[in-house]
Amino acid sequence: MKKDQPSLNLRAVDAHLERGDYGQALELLTPLVDLHPISTPAGSQVRFLMITSWMGQGQNEQALTMARALSRSGDVDKRQQAKQLVNILDAPSLERPDSWTMRLPPLEVTATGGSPPAVSSQRRSRKPKPPPPPPTGPTRAPAVGFAVVVIAVLAGLTLLLSGCVRIDADLELTGPDRMELTWQVQSINDQPMPWQRRFEQNLRRELPQLHIEHPSPGRQRITPGVQSSRDLNLLLQTMVTLAGRSAGVEQLPPPEFNLVERNWLVGIEQHLHLNLDLRHLPDIPGLEVNLRIDHGQIQHTVHSGEQVELDQSRWRWSPLGLGSLLIVVLMGCSLLLQGVRRKLGFGFPELPA
Numbered sequence: 001m002k003k004d005q006p007s008l009n010l011r012a013v014d015a016h017l018e019r020g021d022y023g024q025a026l027e028l029l030t031p032l033v034d035l036h037p038i039s040t041p042a043g044s045q046v047r048f049l050m051i052t053s054w055m056g057q058g059q060n061e062q063a064l065t066m067a068r069a070l071s072r073s074g075d076v077d078k079r080q081q082a083k084q085l086v087n088i089l090d091a092p093s094l095e096r097p098d099s100w101t102m103r104l105p106p107l108e109v110t111a112t113g114g115s116p117p118a119v120s121s122q123r124r125s126r127k128p129k130p131p132p133p134p135p136t137g138p139t140r141a142p143a144v145g146f147a148v149v150v151i152a153v154l155a156g157l158t159l160l161l162s163g164c165v166r167i168d169a170d171l172e173l174t175g176p177d178r179m180e181l182t183w184q185v186q187s188i189n190d191q192p193m194p195w196q197r198r199f200e201q202n203l204r205r206e207l208p209q210l211h212i213e214h215p216s217p218g219r220q221r222i223t224p225g226v227q228s229s230r231d232l233n234l235l236l237q238t239m240v241t242l243a244g245r246s247a248g249v250e251q252l253p254p255p256e257f258n259l260v261e262r263n264w265l266v267g268i269e270q271h272l273h274l275n276l277d278l279r280h281l282p283d284i285p286g287l288e289v290n291l292r293i294d295h296g297q298i299q300h301t302v303h304s305g306e307q308v309e310l311d312q313s314r315w316r317w318s319p320l321g322l323g324s325l326l327i328v329v330l331m332g333c334s335l336l337l338q339g340v341r342r343k344l345g346f347g348f349p350e351l352p353a
Contacts, residue, residue, distance in 0.1 A: 013049055022056040025049065044070060044078045051085060064089040165193065166288045169255075173294060173314065176261060176268050180226045181236065187218035196220060199246035206242060207235070229259040266321035274310040276302055 016025040029050050036043035047066050054063035067089060070082035168184040187193050200220060203210055211223045224235055236255060257274040276291065292299040293312045302308050 010045070010049065017049070017052060017056075020056065022053040025053045026057075029053065038069060039074060041075070041078075044073060044075065048081070055089075060089050165196075166290065168290045168292070170292045170295065171257070171272075171274070173259075173270055173272065173312075173316075174226050176263075176270075176316065176318075177228050177259065178226050179229055179232050179259070181224055181232060183222040183239070185220040185222075190216070190218040192218050192220075195247040199243055202242040202246055203239070207238065229257070233257065263318075264321075265318065266325055267315055267317045270312075270314050270316060272310075272312040274312075275308075277307045278302055278304055279307050 013025050013028050016022070016028070029046055032046045033043070033050075036046055038044065038047060047070055051063045051066050051070075054060070054066070064086065067082050067085040071079055071086055073079045073082065165188065166186045168182075168186070170182040170184075172180045172182075174180050185196060185199075187196065196218075200212060203212060203222065207224075209224070211225070213221050215221055222239070224232070227235065233256075240255070255274060255276045257272060260271045260273075262269045272293065274291065274293070276289070278289070287304050289302040290299065291302065291308065291310060293310060294314070298310055298312050300308050300310060
């Protein structure tokens, strides 16, 4: 008949482990190893507690040997737990930085229980106390140089935020001395910039005859309608001035264009010269100006610091001139037919008697 194993009481061992008394815990666990084989649940529990005690004492080699023995246990849970301990104990140890350790100087205790007076502190106490710091006085306002730097930084931010836009200007010759301008301002991030809102407010206040619409978020379309070249030139200069004022850019150069026309009775010869000079404009990142004439027949992209000159020539037939020419041709044909009739002896046409 098989002899029953004694009951296992590990309360005292747990109490020693909680207090950090690993040596006393090992003394209680060592006799239990012979009584409980490793294959039993109680034997596995005893050996796990021994591994904990050895790890607390820093004896990782003995703990690793016992953990490897437990990793071959028949119990799946115990075997998995032992393998985890093997991985932990078998990992390379890391060096502890000196900054993690606080070292205390050796303390000398006299017979009365106190510490001897420090000679260095007595010597330092003999030195005269440093004089008090001078008074700072009342708070002063920033100097002029600081204000100049702040203004320069704010101006740079204004220019940076004023950029990041694309301006599309489409100029069309609709007739003799008749031109139509379509101006579109598109923000790259599809959100209206602060200067765009100010620009629109200035346009509505200064030029109420303009038609302003928003086809998409962050886009403004400005159309003044069909006008003469002189009126459109003046209007464009005013719009550019308002745009520069809204963006915080002074002396923004307006575009210059000149329309020369020559009337040949049957048609008009038109020559348009456009000049846009951005060489004196401050460098604005992301600024892009697209110029198009007659719906893209001539187009060019301009950036800050560049200059462009565009020329467009075209011929436009005149309906009135063509009608006058047709009348002259018909009258010539009529006179020619009358001359032929007289030569044939028919004479001039007469009314009946």
